[in-house]
Amino acid sequence: MSEPAAAPDSSFDTLYRDHRSWLQGWLQRRLGDTWAAADLTHDTFLRVLAAQQTSALSSLREPRAYLLTVGRRLLVNHYKRRSLEQAYLQALANLPQALAPSPEQRWLLLETLQALDELLDGLPSAVRRAFLWSQLEGLDYADIAQRLAVSERTVKRYMAKAYEHCLLADL
Template sequence: MSGADILHRKHVDGLFRAHYHWLCTRLRQSLNDAAGAEDIACETFVQLLQAPGLTAIREPRALLTTIAQRLLYQRWRRGDLERQYLQQLQQAEPIHAESPEALAQLSQTLTRVDRSLQRLPGKVRSTFLLSRIDGLTYPQIAAVLGISLRSVSDYMTRSQALCDRHSANQSLNRPLQNKRSA
């Protein structure tokens, strides 16, 4: 660990000690959920730790509020998507009953996809989800995440490469079907 990294960690530690409780209180007012507020506050400081070249911050509470609001937006959007998905599942007519094996395989596939996405750095994962799940354009993603269009494009390339690798692995693992039984 370099001297700059140590100074960076000490700086973020000082910010944490000075502003963590304030940020939790502020988030509790928005969420009405103490545990959720603490989760978002912690994630806010994790993102600060991961920010390269963080220099002296003139308005730390403004920065913390901005990061926390982005995380809140992501949390609310994810909750909206989950509710929409569950609502669609409840309204959907099953075409045919899936076998327990097929359901287990689907569950395993979703778990692998989720693990793959979790391995991506936060902004890469957020960029992918905002594009593919939320349907945002690159300029909209850049505005939400506070990054450049070039970064959005690079992050999408990285996440697409992950999807391509996952898809290739899935096609290799898929059993061959007997044409007569199909």
């Protein structure tokens, strides 16, 4: 005889029912976009559900503060993604038409850039810049050291830190 399907956690259901429209309104006021606010609200609750610990949700004293923390992080990611996309589109606009990628290639490149940005999130900016200059522009450590006004030894440490960060991100 098979086990009955587990009932959805009522503490999550309650959290969603009681606070979804409030969170969506808060996000909409910041974004000025109903659809983006709805998407981020959805993503917030998906994150909460993915990280859910049944006892933790039911004992939240300030559920809105918790949701705001998750929602703010997603909002920051949204703005970073939008900024990255705008920079990419600006770079494309400067390309001659003959070199411009197809819409499919643009989509893949944008997705790759966003994944790379997420992967490098959390690294100090100098480490990020050193890694990106090395990997995307092919600069050697001496050139990177000159741009960052640091020693080559420091650039080697930055690169080691970036590689370690990338390797551990897959675990």
